[in-house]
Structure formats: C-alpha cells, structure tokens
Amino acid sequence: MKTETNKQQASIFEGYSQRLQMTEAIELTQQSLQAHGKSHQHWGIAWSGGKDSSATLTLIIWMIDSGMIQAPEKLTVFYADTRMELPPLAIAAYQIIDELEERGIEVRIVMAPMDKRFMVYMLGRGVPPPNNNTLRWCTRQIKIDPMQDSLAEAIASNDDSILMITGVRQGESAMRDSRIIMSCGKDGAECGQGWYQEVLPNSKGIRGRVATLAPLLHWRVCHVWEWLKHWAPQAEFGDWSTAAIADAYGGEEAEELSARTGCVGCPLAQEDKALDTVIAMDR
Numbered sequence: 298m299k300t301e302t303n304k305q306q307a308s309i310f311e312g313y314s315q316r317l318q319m320t321e322a323i324e325l326t327q328q329s330l331q332a333h334g335k336s337h338q339h340w341g342i343a344w345s346g347g348k349d350s351s352a353t354l355t356l357i358i359w360m361i362d363s364g365m366i367q368a369p370e371k372l373t374v375f376y377a378d379t380r381m382e383l384p385p386l387a388i389a390a391y392q393i394i395d396e397l398e399e400r401g402i403e404v405r406i407v408m409a410p411m412d413k414r415f416m417v418y419m420l421g422r423g424v425p426p427p428n429n430n431t432l433r434w435c436t437r438q439i440k441i442d443p444m445q446d447s448l449a450e451a452i453a454s455n456d457d458s459i460l461m462i463t464g465v466r467q468g469e470s471a472m473r474d475s476r477i478i479m480s481c482g483k484d485g486a487e488c489g490q491g492w493y494q495e496v497l498p499n500s501k502g503i504r505g506r507v508a509t510l511a512p513l514l515h516w517r518v519c520h521v522w523e524w525l526k527h528w529a530p531q532a533e534f535g536d537w538s539t540a541a542i543a544d545a546y547g548g549e550e551a552e553e554l555s556a557r558t559g560c561v562g563c564p565l566a567q568e569d570k571a572l573d574t575v576i577a578m579d580r
Contacts, residue, residue: 317515317516317517317520319520319523319524319528322513322515322516322517322520323356325515326356326360326512326513326515326516327360327365327366329510329512329514330357330360330366330510330512331366331367333460333508333510334366334367334369334460334510335367336460337369337458337459337460337508338369338370338371338457339369339370339371339372339373339455339457339458339459339460340369340371340372340373340459340460340462341372341373341374341375341448341451341459341460341461341462342354342357342372342373342374342375342461342462343375343377343444343461343462343463343464344374344375344376344377344390344464345376345377345440345464346376346377346378346382346386346387346389346390346542347386347464347542348518348521348522348525348542348543348546349464349465349466349513349521350463350464351389351390351393351464351525351539351542352464352513352516352520352521352524352525352529352539353462353463353464353512353513354374354393354464355393355524355529355535355537355539356513356524356529357462357512358397358400358402358535359529359534359535359537362400362535369460371455371457372402372403373403373404373405373451373459374397374402374403374404374405375405375407375444375447375448375451376390376394376404376405376406376407377407377408377440377443377444378390378406378407378408379408379409379414379415379439379440379560380408380414380415380439381415381416381439381559381560381561381562382560382561383545383561383571383572383575384575385541385542385544385545385575386541386542386545388541389538389539389541389542389545392538392541393537393538393539394406396535396536396537396538405447405451407443407444407446407447408439408443409438409439409440409442409443413438413439413442414439415435415439415560418438426564427564427565428564428565429565433565435560435565436559448461448507452506452507457506458506458507458508459506459507459508460507460508460509460510461507461508461509461510462509462510462511462512463509463510463511464511464513465511465513465514466511466513466514466515466516466517466518466521467514467515522543524539525539525540525542525543526539526540526543544578545571545574545575546571546574547574
C-alpha cells in the first residue's frame with residue numbers, strides 16, 4: 298500500500314511540474330514561503346553557488362525586495378565554499394556576495410578548516426581519494442560538517458531557531474525523489490507547498506532548532522535556466538550576476554549537457570564535463 302501511494306505521489310509531482318509555466322512556478326514558490334516562512338523569525342539560505350541554490354537565493358531576495366513576500370526579522374546567507382569550485386562559478390558567487398552585501402544582507406562564507414580541506418587532507422595527510430563504495434568522505438567533510446557548525450554558531454549567537462531554505466528540486470535524482478516522497482507527512486514534513494521539515498536530519502547538537510524548506514521543489518530544470526539566464530540578470534528582477542552560472546554549465550546547451558557534478562576533478566565522476574565545457578569556451 299505504501300509503495301503504491303509513493304508511486305501516486307511521484308506521478309503527481311512529475312505531472313504537475315511538467316505543466317507549470319514560469320510565472321506559475323514563481324507563484325507556487327511565493328505560496329510556499331508565505332505558508333511556512335511566517336512561522337520563523339530567522340531565515341537562512343543554504344547556497345552552494347550551483348544552479349539550483351543560486352536560483353533559490355536570488356529569487357527569494359527579489360521577492361522580498363519587490364514585496365511579494367514579507368521579509369523575516371533576520372536573514373542569513375550561508376555560502377558553502379569548498380575551495381574546489383569551477384573558477385567561473387566561484388567568481389560569479391563572489392560577485393553575487395557583493396550584490397547581497399550591497400543590499401545589507403549578511404553572508405557567512407562557510408568552509409572547512411585548512412587541515413580538512415580536500416587537497417590538504419589527501420596530499421598533506423595521505424588519505425586516499427574518496428570513492429563511491431567504501432570511502433566517500435568528501436561531501437560531509439568539506440561541505441556538510443562546516444555548514445552544520447556554522448548553523449550551530451548562528452543559532453547560539455542569536456539564541457533562536459532558524460528556517461533553513463535549500464534549492465532541493467524534484468527530479469534531480471531518483472534517490473532524492475524517493476527520499477522526498479518517503480518523508481512527506483512524517484515529522485511535520487509537507488510537500489504540497491515546497492518540502493517543509495520541522496526537524497533537520499542528522500543535525501549535530503541543533504536538532505529541533507532548525508527546520509528546512511525547499512520552495513523550488515516543483516521547478517523543472519528549464520525553469521532554473523530561464524531564471525538564471527533571462528530573468529535574474531534584468532534590473533527589474535534584481536540585476537544579478539547569474540548569467541555566468543548558466544554559461545559555466547554550458548550556456549544555451551546547459552540543460553542538454555548537464556555538465557557540473559560538483560568539485561573540479563571530482564574522483565567520484567567518470568568524466569569532468571563541466572571542466573571540459575569551460576575549457577572549450579573561447580573567452
């Protein structure tokens with residue numbers, strides 16, 4: 298029975314998101330933030346510099362600036378700098394950081410301590426590169442743990458809870474989709490308006506004080522490219538430096554290439570399409 302229900306939920310998600318126009322996708326995100334944001338005084342936005350989190354970040358700030366949603370009492374952007382990003386994406390991220398700070402928005406640059414950074418950990422300590430089977434240490438060590446540490450620090454300094462907003466989308470991977478469907482309706486989680494969870498799983502020392510929301514859950518990848526390449530760079534939508542992000546993924550062919558996997562030279566990927574794509578660009 299549960300399996301059949303999950304299949305039905307997955308079918309609803311897929312069919313619904315395929316039919317959405319850009320304006321409809323934005324309206325659903327607005328509804329998601331209106332429904333869940335008002336319950337939290339402090340919002341945090343988890344930002345990796347990639348396409349989904351960059352679309353989430355710039356869209357939310359534009360919505361606040363344009364009056365589409367009410368601003369929280371406090372807003373913090375947490376930028377996860379792994380020091381392993383493609384140079385064009387890293388450059389675009391720091392340009393966006395400048396644009397955020399010009400708006401008076403607090404940005405916390407989150408990175409692992411020097412001894413635990415990717416190259417230092419391998420070349421300095423002699424630890425084998427991560428692999429997909431028995432030794433996948435990289436994501437947790439250079440991204441997840443530093444983010445949770447920074448979250449714990451932010452909560453302690455303000456003595457409050459936080460709504461952590463992410464760029465998670467339906468359709469990114471079968472494993473993620475299954476996890477989303479299974480968690481809907483569990484521990485206060487909701488999927489009708491974004492993907493809202495009252496409890497952040499596996500949170501070190503901050504369980505119960507961090508809720509999560511994925512307000513772009515229903516967006517298709519075409520919506521993401523449309524926002525990054527055509528909407529966000531316009532002055533009326535925030536004048537963001539997001540076009541360079543789409544270019545780093547492959548420009549007009551970004552959706553077909555699906556180039557970026559994460560870190561430059563990721564040992565978990567068979568081919569570094571993103572690096573090949575960037576090197577092939579004349580500029």
